[in-house]
Amino acid sequence: MHLSELTHPNQLHGLSIHQLEQIARQIREKHLQTVATSGGHLGPGLGVVELTLALYQTLDLDRDKVIWDVGHQAYPHKMITGRYNRFGTLRQKDGIAGYLKRCESKFDHFGAGHASTSISAALGMAIARDLKGDNFKTVAVIGDGALTGGMALEAINHAGHLPHTNLLVVLNDNEMSISPNVGAISRYLNKMRLSDPVQFLKDNLREQFKQLPFLGETFTPEMERVKEGMKRLAVPKVGAVIEELGFTYMGPVDGHNLEDLIATFQHAHKIPGPVLVHVSTTKGKGYAIAEKDQVGYHAQSPFNLATGKAIPSSKPKPPSYSKVFAHTLITLAENNPQIVGITAAMATGTGLTKLQEKLPKQYIDVGIAEQHAVTLAAG
Ligand SMILES: Cc1ncc(C[n+]2csc(CCOP(=O)(O)OP(=O)(O)O)c2C)c(N)n1
Structure with missing residues (x-):
């Protein structure tokens, strides 16, 4: 079909x-x-x-x-x-x-x-x-x-x-x-x-049990039970x-x-x-x-499938709002360590990735949590 x-x-x-x-x-x-x-x-x-x-x-x-x-x-x-x-x-x-x-x-x-x-x-x-x-x-x-x-x-x-x-x-x-x-x-x-418990067992316990003298492979059913118990302890x-x-x-x-x-x-x-x-x-x-x-x-935005590169727009564009915002914020924050940029999972969209790169201590991503971000800022 x-x-x-x-x-x-x-x-x-x-x-x-x-x-x-x-x-x-x-x-x-x-x-x-x-x-x-x-x-x-x-x-x-x-x-x-x-x-x-x-x-x-x-x-x-x-x-x-x-x-x-x-x-x-x-x-x-x-x-x-x-x-x-x-x-x-x-x-x-x-x-x-x-x-x-x-x-x-x-x-x-x-x-x-x-x-x-x-x-x-x-x-x-x-x-x-x-x-x-x-x-x-x-x-x-x-x-x-x-x-x-x-x-x-x-x-x-x-x-x-x-x-x-x-x-x-x-x-x-x-x-x-x-x-x-x-x-x-x-x-x-x-x-x-x-x-992944299966991987955990494969990687660890089976090998360790095999090395025990007299037990080795023959111990398998008991080993399975012990493995289960240990798995619960470990994971x-x-x-x-x-x-x-x-x-x-x-x-x-x-x-x-x-x-x-x-x-x-x-x-x-x-x-x-x-x-x-x-x-x-x-x-x-x-x-x-x-x-x-x-x-x-x-x-x-539209892009070339073979290269993944964006197709440049034919019209010249002014700098984006987020670019101007990020530039201004970084300039202010560089001179005032009390300024912190808070984003609700929108670092790229707001331009704050630039702040994160330059002043990581003055940058917080709180996840998609706008009301928390605002109240956090108030705090
Ligand atoms: C309240 C709100 N804040 C921010 C956004 C912007 N936004 C759109 S998709 C997205 C990420 C979603 O991640 P996820 O739910 O894991 O979906 P994925 O894109 O990974 O499939 C964000 C932050 C939004 N749509 N709504």
């Missing part, structure tokens, strides 16, 4: 892994060509191609609702919900919008743009569903960056208190906000990603904090392995109450230049 024939996401039902892989390739091709021509978000969408296909294969999109956080990563969603043939008009007048837009498609259930709203919106839809006695699924897909926003945590706090409200949260963890993600939650997610239970908050935790799952993703989502749909599936993805997946420079290719 070619992507152009996919006019409804339920046509994904029953496709083989091989067919899904072909669709994934076609999505990436169209994604790259379109953004190279019109500009737009690049890395976020390329990272969720398999996640989107696998999730949609396990849902009935005529009934179930998927809410994408921010919406800047939803280009694959747009292509498989009937907008492939118009996708070339992305971000042009009367064309396909760069974010989700409710009037554009019945599959866009929530139009945001601001981060950290998806779990609240999905939980609201889940509660409304239950009040009406309906039983469709609601799924929030949220990035690890957006998870640093207070509203996402407020929603988790609420959802974890409602054990009878079915809700699936898919955490798209690529370790990046626009810049590398920051904060204690990000560090915790990283710990979960790294705590914190993956997802323990999330489980303590009332969610069932599943993961981390390889976000580019369709088979694993489909099996995990199928399982997750059967679990009652709030469930969080932790998916590990690579921002920019499939376009080596974007994988390497994940900050630079979060979003791009």
Whole structure:
């Protein structure tokens, strides 16, 4: 099947892994060509191609609702919900919008743009569903960056208190906000990603047991049990904090392995109450230049696909606002150590990366947490 024939996401039902892989390739091709021509978000969408296909294969999109956080990563969603043939008009007048837009498609259930709203919106839809006695699924897909926003945590706090409200949260963890993600939650997610118990055992215990005289290989069944015990001592239970908050935790799952993703989502749909599936993805997946420079290719103006270089604008432009702002701030801060630049995960967009480079002690990234940033500044 070619992507152009996919006019409804339920046509994904029953496709083989091989067919899904072909669709994934076609999505990436169209994604790259379109953004190279019109500009737009690049890395976020390329990272969720398999996640989107696998999730949609396990849902009935005529009934179930998927809410994408921010919406800047939803280009694959747009292509498989009937907008492939118009996708070339992305971000042009009367064309396909760069974010989700409710009037554009019945599959866009929530139009945001601001981060950290998806779990609240999905939980609201889940509660409304239950009040009406309906039983469709609601799924929030949220990035690890957006998870640093207070509203996402407020929603988790609420959802974890409602054990009878079915809700699936898919955490798209690529370790990046626009810049590398920051904060204690990000560090915790990283710990979960790294705590691969199988690898831990392979690397450590098996070898050590083999060296014991008389025991060696013959000790295997006992060894397995001891290994399990030691593993629990050595590695914190993956997802323990999330489980303590009332969610069932599943993961981390390889976000580019369709088979694993489909099996995990199928399982997750059967679990009652709030469930969080932790998916590990690579921002920019499939376009080596974007994988390497994940900050630079979060979003791009028109560029040359072969080199990755931006196509220079024909009109000369005045310096950007952020450039002037950063220059002014650095000049002031160099002369006054009491000046500190605070950003809510927008170091590149505000020009503060320059301050970070020059005066790192006078720079703070608080994550996507604007209200905290302002009150922190007041403090
Ligand atoms: C409230 C708010 N602050 C800042 C932004 C700017 N912004 C857009 S995307 C993004 C990073 C999102 O990171 P993540 O959720 O991990 O998604 P990824 O881009 O990594 O897929 C930021 C900071 C925003 N959209 N909303």
